[in-house]
Amino acid sequence: MKFVIVFVALIALTYAAPPSQEAQVLRQDSQVGPSEFSHILEINDGTAIQAQGHLENEGKENASIAVSGSYKYVADDGITYQVDYIADKNGYQPSGAHLPIA
Secondary structure, X not given: OHHHHHHHHHHHHHOOOOOOOOOOEEEEEEEEOOOXXXXXXXXXXXXXXXXXXXXXXOOOOOOEEEEEEXXXXXXXXXXXXXXXXXXXXXXXXXXXXXXXXO
C-alpha cells in the first residue's frame, strides 16, 4: 500500500510543471505481469521515474511486493535531485546525495 501512495505521489509530481511551460513525455514504457512490473517515464524538463517490482513468497500467507527504483527532477534552484529507493517488507528505504543518512 505504501508503494501505491509513493508511486501516485511521484506521478503527480511529474505532472505538476509550471503552467508557463508544456511538459512533454519523451519516453514512457510499462510492462505489467501477474507477479512483476516495470515502469519508465521521462519528461523533457529533466524529470525521470523508473521502478520495477515483483511479488515475493507468491501464494503464501506472507506474500509481499518488493519494489526498487529511482526518480529525479530539476528543482526551482536549478539543481537536479535524485532519489534511489527500495520498498519491501522492511519499509520504504530512500537514498540520495541530498538526504540525511539514517
